[in-house]
Amino acid sequence: MSIEIELENLSDMDLVLKSVSGDQAAFSIIVQRHKSKIASTVFGMLGESMEAEDIGHEVFIRFYNSMGNFKGESALSTYLTRIAINLSLNELKRRKKNIFKSFFNLTPAEIFNDISRKSMNDYEAKEVVDKCISQLSPKLRSVVILRLMDQYSTEETAEILNVPVGTVLSRLARGQKILKELLTPYRYDK
């Protein structure tokens, strides 16, 4: 027990060094520390789905297998979030490629289009926001999730996505305009 408390007090970099040398307890602390943020990113990007949990696992497995390459140049949360965003974008591409989609298995966006404004009041606000976010393109979605949901700074968002700050600002503006169009009717109907 005392060893675990000792580990909890270590910095991310120290935990990584211990994990590299084979200490799985140290790796477990890393997972506990960052899983909430990764969950927020992955669920934000993919919605609540079976794949989201698998992508969450994949984020930590990828990191586990390449921990030796982590030099601590960026914060560990930024590093892990970058992996989460890349894997989520791959998953979105895979979903788009899946042409054998069942007609009965509508995406949230398609369901949302069918919902009248009146019945939208019956939905939880969270679900409404999820459905609106799922209508954004992957590029706009990733910026909105990182900046507005995960509360990364504009500079951190740019670093995670490897794009200039100006690109983040313009994508944020476009994303928010679309969300405004989708969400404000809900606001005034309430």
Added chain:
Amino acid sequence: MNIKKLLYESFDRKLSKDESLDLNSELEKNHDLNKEKNDITYVREMVLNSGRKEFSPDFEYELMRKINSPAGKGNYQYVFFNSLNTAFKRLAFATIIFIILTLTYNFGRIGNISFQSAFGIKQQTTSFADDFKNLFSFYN
């Protein structure tokens, strides 16, 4: 700079003194811009409050199980054969499609369903034999 663009950017970067003055003076007299600002604030609050989802309680257990499995441990031999298996499946699928298309084309071209037509072999006719006969008759 476009005042609306400035309004959007004011949420995500520190504006210069001049930009702040421009935006504030415009907000004081422009009702639509004020409404836009309120709408953006509303959208941002909605998105922020919709977050914070958690993985299932057995997330860590499942993760460690996967990590300790042959694939998770970075077993490159396992990963290699797994990739080879996937690549072979794709190749096999493409080959089957190719064979079906070739057979369909050959059956359609020759007009009957037989072993010869499947491989695009036309039935030999007497005119073909005559051609040969004529060819050799030249030397006689």
